[in-house]
Amino acid sequence: MSVSEPSPVNALIDALVKCSARRNYQVAHDPEQLSQTVTKSASIQDSFSDDADSIAQLRPEMDKIAAPVGLFIKNHSSYAIQIGELGRELITGEWDDEYYGELISQWHGYQQYAAIARTWLLSDFSDDLNLFLVGPSGSKDEREWQNFSQIIERNDLVCRKIVWLPGKNDHNWSKELEEFLERTFLAEPWKASGATSGINLDALSDSMSDFEAWREVLERPEFKSEPVEHDALVSALLEADSK
Template sequence: MSLEKFCNELICTSRDLEWEAKLMPGYASKQFKGREGTADVALPEKVVGLQLGDYPVLAGEIDLHDTDQVRQAIKQFHNQVVIARSYMEASQVINTHLILRSTVVDEATDWHVLINLIERDEAVCRKLVWKAGDKEEFSCAELISRTFLARPWRKNDMVNNAPLDHNQNLVERVLIGKGLPAKTAKQWIEYARKFNDEPLIMIPKLVEAWRKGK
């Protein structure tokens, strides 16, 4: 799966969520917005800018050979993110993600360690690495399930008639455990439910029930 096709998968997934999703060429620009000339910093050779809902995303490719090579590549992507920020709204910056597709993996190295090195480094922005396996469609879906695009609850069956009274029983046990008489604890729960939107009424009643229960 090419980087372009991978980006299309991200866009399609976003649109399935009814989010606006589009390519953002400015995020992949070699120059800061409003400035002339290419930025005088090392930049990745291949990167694609996307806007997925409220999330700015830079998608790129990285080789997983050794630690020094990975650190150098991440530095280049960090430079790209800094340029991309000049094309974002201030409120968008905190949501920036860098998603990297591994193109070459040296099986002689522990690529698990290299991926952890990348993903645990949250300097500049959040990072995720996609190591495409033999079943690329599956591994792509697995990556998406780890991103802000995941909506696992859409796949779960709805549960009707859930035992909501368990919460009340838990609260009652906690109140009794903190020293309230059982009768007072029941009154507190009743008042909290009945006067939840009327604190000026609820609070005096809680105090009155506590005094009577002492």
């Protein structure tokens, strides 16, 4: 019996669910709104039509890919996530036009799914729709994949798009996914800076003490009247700072 290869998409889903569970966020799996193939208005129109030719058909880009995996995650805000797989098999080195064209088509297909989903979603989920696209195992170290992921992420049509390029060794995916999630709405940047917050507050407290000492110097009668003896003022400020 052969052992199936680990799936990057499943690893990402698992990481999202576990991260949400640790924070007591609500998670709904595969809501139907995120896998619809026609817009809500087209679906309503189709329900009144007896003509099979008039029923909305899948766009070519969508016909070549599996429907995205969907998640709703809810805490103080509501997030809709679609997850799609790009490439499936890793092609190393420089891509030919055919392979590049296939990837473009897949990306546009998932983007079309996202556009359709927005017509079905309530506004709170629609406003925070995220499309996570996953490259094949080993794409992390491939220059072509790095460039392609940047092109996708710079594109702001329909919704925010973030690409995870997994490394070849699935034992490292857990760490890679931690870094990936820090680029999403699940990021907690304040934790990274928490270790230095006490030091910063101490430094600020010391500075406030200096300011108070300087204020007392400036309030002295000899420094409030004109003309001010600048050498004496500087000496007094330095003396206050050294205490």
